[in-house]
Amino acid sequence: MLDKRTTAKTFRGVPFPYRLLAPMIILLVAVLIYPLLFSLWISLHDYTLTRLQDVRFVGLANYLGLLRNDDYWTAMRNTVTFVVLAVGLEFLLGFSLALLLQRRLPFRDVFRSVLLTPMFITPIAVGLMFRFLLNSQLGIIPYILREGLGISVDWFGPRLALYSIILIDVWQWTPFMLLLLLAGLESLPKEPFEAARVDGVSGWQMIRHITLPLMRPIIMAAIIIRMLDAFKVFEYVYAITRGGPGNRTEVIQYHIYRVGFRFFRMGEAAAMAYTLVLVMLVLTIALVYAMRKEVTS
Amino acid sequence: MRGKTRYTLFALLIVLALAVGACAGATPTPKPAAQPTKAPAQPAAEQVTLTIIMEEVPDYDIVAKLAPKFEAEHPNIKIKFDAMPYDAMRDKILTSFMAPEATYDIIIVDNPWMDEFSLADFLTPLDDYIAQTPGYDFNDFVAPIREIGVVNGKIYGVPYYNYALGLIVRQDIFDEKGIQVPTTLEDYLNTVQSLTDENKSFYGAAMQPQRGYKIFEEWKNWLYAAGGNLMDEQGNVILDNDAGKRALSMYIEAYNTAAPPNSLNWGFDEALRSMASGQAATMLSYNWMLPTLNNSEGPAGDLAGKFALYPVPGGKAVLGAWHWAIPHNSKNKDAAWAFISWLTSKEVDKERVIMGGAPTRASVMNDPEVWEKGYGKDYYQTVLKILDNSEPLARGPKAEEIIQVVGTELNAAVAGEKSVDQALKDAADKVREIVGRK
Numbered sequence: 118m119l120d121k122r123t124t125a126k127t128f129r130g131v132p133f134p135y136r137l138l139a140p141m142i143i144l145l146v147a148v149l150i151y152p153l154l155f156s157l158w159i160s161l162h163d164y165t166l167t168r169l170q171d172v173r174f175v176g177l178a179n180y181l182g183l184l185r186n187d188d189y190w191t192a193m194r195n196t197v198t199f200v201v202l203a204v205g206l207e208f209l210l211g212f213s214l215a216l217l218l219q220r221r222l223p224f225r226d227v228f229r230s231v232l233l234t235p236m237f238i239t240p241i242a243v244g245l246m247f248r249f250l251l252n253s254q255l256g257i258i259p260y261i262l263r264e265g266l267g268i269s270v271d272w273f274g275p276r277l278a279l280y281s282i283i284l285i286d287v288w289q290w291t292p293f294m295l296l297l298l299l300a301g302l303e304s305l306p307k308e309p310f311e312a313a314r315v316d317g318v319s320g321w322q323m324i325r326h327i328t329l330p331l332m333r334p335i336i337m338a339a340i341i342i343r344m345l346d347a348f349k350v351f352e353y354v355y356a357i358t359r360g361g362p363g364n365r366t367e368v369i370q371y372h373i374y375r376v377g378f379r380f381f382r383m384g385e386a387a388a389m390a391y392t393l394v395l396v397m398l399v400l401t402i403a404l405v406y407a408m409r410k411e412v413t414s
Numbered sequence: 415m416r417g418k419t420r421y422t423l424f425a426l427l428i429v430l431a432l433a434v435g436a437c438a439g440a441t442p443t444p445k446p447a448a449q450p451t452k453a454p455a456q457p458a459a460e461q462v463t464l465t466i467i468m469e470e471v472p473d474y475d476i477v478a479k480l481a482p483k484f485e486a487e488h489p490n491i492k493i494k495f496d497a498m499p500y501d502a503m504r505d506k507i508l509t510s511f512m513a514p515e516a517t518y519d520i521i522i523v524d525n526p527w528m529d530e531f532s533l534a535d536f537l538t539p540l541d542d543y544i545a546q547t548p549g550y551d552f553n554d555f556v557a558p559i560r561e562i563g564v565v566n567g568k569i570y571g572v573p574y575y576n577y578a579l580g581l582i583v584r585q586d587i588f589d590e591k592g593i594q595v596p597t598t599l600e601d602y603l604n605t606v607q608s609l610t611d612e613n614k615s616f617y618g619a620a621m622q623p624q625r626g627y628k629i630f631e632e633w634k635n636w637l638y639a640a641g642g643n644l645m646d647e648q649g650n651v652i653l654d655n656d657a658g659k660r661a662l663s664m665y666i667e668a669y670n671t672a673a674p675p676n677s678l679n680w681g682f683d684e685a686l687r688s689m690a691s692g693q694a695a696t697m698l699s700y701n702w703m704l705p706t707l708n709n710s711e712g713p714a715g716d717l718a719g720k721f722a723l724y725p726v727p728g729g730k731a732v733l734g735a736w737h738w739a740i741p742h743n744s745k746n747k748d749a750a751w752a753f754i755s756w757l758t759s760k761e762v763d764k765e766r767v768i769m770g771g772a773p774t775r776a777s778v779m780n781d782p783e784v785w786e787k788g789y790g791k792d793y794y795q796t797v798l799k800i801l802d803n804s805e806p807l808a809r810g811p812k813a814e815e816i817i818q819v820v821g822t823e824l825n826a827a828v829a830g831e832k833s834v835d836q837a838l839k840d841a842a843d844k845v846r847e848i849v850g851r852k
């Protein structure tokens with residue numbers, strides 16, 4: 118049994134700030150660092166959930182196996198396509214909307230709140246919503262297109278499935294982009310714009326030569342935050358296409374889920390997850406760099 | 415000074431991480447016996463609650479309705495169901511297996527998981543229990559279903575319900591046009607093509623080419639009919655032989671010429687809806703879809719009564735089945751068996767089937783009382799015929815992965831992403847790799 122005095126003695130050497138930090142650090146280690154290290158350990162072993170009595174060290178075999186694993190590369194390619202197109206579109210739409218909403222429009226606050234609503238729905242529900250909205254038999258969107266315009270679009274067919282998923286992501290997350298960029302726009306100094314107006318600069322030139330350069334750090338941050346999030350796309354695929362048709366919408370998170378939790382091959386799944394961590398880490402470093410630049414500039 | 419404290423902190427972190435890791439990684443040491451037993455325990459007097467994981471389907475509702483009767487007969491046993499959608503089950507069951515104390519005392523095992531779970535020693539062998547249960551008559555279960563629960567000569571599961579596939583047709587259309595219900599693959603393809611009328615948005619076959627499970631389940635019937643199989647008797651992968659190629663080419667032709675457009679993502683519910691709305695003339699589906707379609711209060715409305723069930727073209731059907739099993743780490747195995755053996759006994763099983771449950775026992779399907787109170791003699795005799803000539807969806811400890819992988823390649827071929835030869839070659843190569851992996 119420790120009494121008060123011995124406890125105090127044990128921690129005497131530890132400076133006061135660290136004593137205050139200790140509970141948080143212990144929590145972080147338990148819920149973050151330990152699982153991270155454990156999954157690293159798993160990724161170096163042949164670790165199958167149905168054969169836990171037979172876990173063998175395999176070194177880098179799980180990682181090297183990925184090099185000639187076509188499914189892994191297909192999933193990575195799909196994910197990168199998804200991230201680039203989805204985040205690109207979200208930025209374009211979000212930035213345009215932010216420029217519009219910055220002006221003194223009537224009912225500006227109403228527009229702002231309505232535009233933000235998609236963000237507050239859980240992604241799995243969004244996935245289910247669009248699964249039915251776009252279903253060729255039951256969906257209202259194909260119905261309107263068919264009856265009204267005579268167009269038949271196979272939204273989840275082999276050609277369009279990935280792009281449909283991208284559009285769903287754009288629908289849900291453009292508001293997030295809008296929110297960040299609008300906050301950025303409103304915090305910009307007024308003077309350069311006034312000076313430019315006096316010099317007779319056109320609206321487009323203003324955006325091109327003043328808004329964009331001033332906004333650069335914020336844009337960087339917004340894009341990278343969205344990219345980190347977009348790499349984690351899972352719910353839409355899970356709810357709608359299950360990775361099909363063929364492998365057209367097999368994204369990396371869904372692939373990891375299948376290998377790890379459907380096929381129970383945790384070692385291989387952990388190795389894939391670590392390669393993804395690597396990609397995300399590079400992006401995070403870029404994010405921190407961009408933010409720091411903002412502070413110094 | 416600062417550097418030193420930072421170093422100490424870092425060291426502390428590492429020690430902590432290692433300590434936590436060691437705690438979590440250590441195998442739990444067996445707990446010493448709680449108390450030296452003074453008097454022999456009396457299980458009969460003890461209150462037991464059995465937790466059972468179930469899939470939320472109509473067959474579950476029937477079991478849930480029967481359970482209070484069991485509780486009345488066994489006042490010391492309470493039944494608690496944990497019903498959920500199919501996708502959530504596999505992870506939950508596995509987590510329960512690995513926990514020191516099982517979450518579930520009884521589980522239901524899908525056909526592709528049976529070998530995997532049994533060979534991993536997750537399930538309790540039931541041979542002794544069955545032998546000690548008078549009048550249980552295990553051999554009364556139709557052989558192909560019964561065999562799924564037997565792994566390396568030991569019984570790990572007893573049948574819950576079957577989902578063998580059959581050919582469901584609009585009998586009124588076949589009668590009106592005076593055509594025979596097809597019994598070979600060629601006949602079937604010709605028939606569904608001739609029944610298709612795109613101007614009227616009417617199609618010969620509502621198919622289910624969805625990636626993974628669904629297309630595998632449907633196409634394997636075509637594969638059987640073409641004389642092929644996943645593997646031969648010796649376990650060699652023969653999926654990509656000529657029979658396989660013929661089956662897939664014909665399947666794709668049927669999809670392109672006789673199935674509703676844009677149905678590449680369809681599973682059985684979409685196909686059912688298509689049949690029910692009078693859009694399609696035939697489908698390969700679970701045999702118990704027939705009573706659903708012929709129910710005048712069901713999805714088919716006015717079309718109810720116009721549907722009929724036949725064996726699939728070629729005769730040999732894909733068999734799916736759920737089994738009851740007891741996890742190795744359940745603490746209430748005796749009580750669990752008491753419930754399972756009660757529910758699957760001849761008398762209660764008969765009651766279950768009359769209430770609409772999918773049959774598994776031959777005696778029940780041959781029982782005139784079941785015919786009369788259920789869906790009629792024809793239906794049960796056809797189901798029995800289908801079950802007698804059926805083969806499981808897939809066997810072996812890697813069945814789940816094989817189904818997913820082959821189902822992906824098949825779907826890619828139907829989508830036109832790959833040629834028939836290429837898709838089957840890729841599928842066969844992957845199956846060989848999966849089977850060869852330790």
